[in-house]
Amino acid sequence: MRSAVVLLSGGLDSATCLAWTRREGFEAHALTLDYGQRHRVEIERAAFVAKSLGAVSHRTIALDLSFLSGSALTDVAIDVPKGRAAQEGRSGVPVTYVPARNTILLALALGLAESIGSRDLVIGANAIDYSGYPDCRPEFLDAFRSLARLGTKAGAEGAEWRVHAPLLALSKADIVRKAVAWGVPYAATVSCYDPEPDGRPCRRCEACEIRARGFAEAGIRDDSAEIA
C-alpha cells in the first residue's frame, strides 16, 4: 500500500487533506508541528482528527519557531489583526505570513517521508483564500518537488516525489463541502488564529471570517464554536 505524509495542523484544511489522502488509497502518516503557536489547542485537535480519520501514525514534533520574528502567529509582540483590511503588509503578503513556514514544514515532511519510504507529501496549501502567501503558490510547490528530487537519497536513486495540495484551487465553501462529504469531524477543527484557551474561535480574525463565509456559502452550520 502506498503511503503519504500529511501535514496536519488541527485546522479544517489540513484535516480535509487527511481525508483526501485516505480516500486516494494512501496509508496516511500525519505530522504536526508544535511550534509554540498561540493556538495550542490545535495540537490536541490534530491528534483527535488523525485518529478519527484513520491515520496509521501521528507524530508531533516540537520545534520552537519563536526565532522567526515578524509574524503575528509566532511573535507575541505582534497582535493578530482583526478583519481582512488589517491583514496585508507591503506587496499584499499578510502579516500572518510566517517566514519560510511551508518550506520548513515540507522539509520536515520530506525527511519523515524518506525515512519511512513514502514518496508523497500532502499539504493544505490554498491559493484562493490565501492568495497573498508566497508559499501557497503552485510554483512554490513545484520548486519543492524539484528540490526533493535533488536533495534526497531516494531522488538520487530515481524515485519521483509528489507534493499534493488537494485544496489548492478550492474556495472555502468547496472545502467545507468536501469536509462534510468525506466525514471530517469539522466541528473539532480550529481555524482561528487567536482562539480561546478552550479552542473556541475569536470570530473576528481573518481565518474566522473566511471560515464563516465558507460555511455560510456551503449552507452548512459550523458547530465549532460550541465545542470546547
Added chain:
Amino acid sequence: MRSAVVLLSGGLDSATCLAWTRREGFEAHALTLDYGQRHRVEIERAAFVAKSLGAVSHRTIALDLSFLSGSALTDVAIDVPKGRAAQEGRSGVPVTYVPARNTILLALALGLAESIGSRDLVIGANAIDYSGYPDCRPEFLDAFRSLARLGTKAGAEGAEWRVHAPLLALSKADIVRKAVAWGVPYAATVSCYDPEPDGRPCRRCEACEIRARGFAEAGIRDDSAEIA
C-alpha cells in the same frame, strides 16, 4: 552592513564557513541545530567557535530529529561505520546520510534570515569528500535558492537570495589550510561522527579519516585529540 546566516555544527567545515563569512564582510548570525545527535559535544563547541570568530548572534534550535530513521547519525540502532569501505549504501549514498538534512537546515536558516533581514545563507556543503551526499551538490543548492525566491515574502518583493557554500569544491587539505589562515580555532572543532563524551575523536570513522588525511596533506598538526 550586510548580514548572513551561517549554519554552524561545531565541526571544522562550518567553522571555516563562519570565518569565510566574516572575511567577506558580513555580519554573521550563527545557527546551530540541537537535533539529538550522538555527538552532543558539538553543540558546546559551536558556541565556542561562534564567539571566537565574532558572530554577532548564535542561536541553538532544539529539533529532535529522531523521527528520521535510517541514518547512523540519528538512529541509535545503526552503528556508525568505521572505515570508508563500510560507508556506502546503494547508489553510493553513505549510511551517514540523514534524510533531508540539508533541506531542513537550509529551511530553518531561511526562516531566520527572512526574520532578521538577511538574504545570504552559508552552509559548509562539500562536494569533494562528501560526493555521495545528494544534498551537497551544486544543483541542490541552486534548487534551494529558487525555492527561497518563490517561497518567501522577501522573494515575492523582489529580493535575491544567495546560498553560499564556500567549501563546495575544496579538498579537506584546502579547508585545513583556509581554517589555519583565517584563524579558526580548529583544535576545538569536532568532525568525528562518534566522539567520546568529552569530544575526543574516535579516529576510526570516515569523518575522522578524512580529517586526518586533510591535516596530513596540509602538513599541519591537528591538536583536536588533545582537547577535552
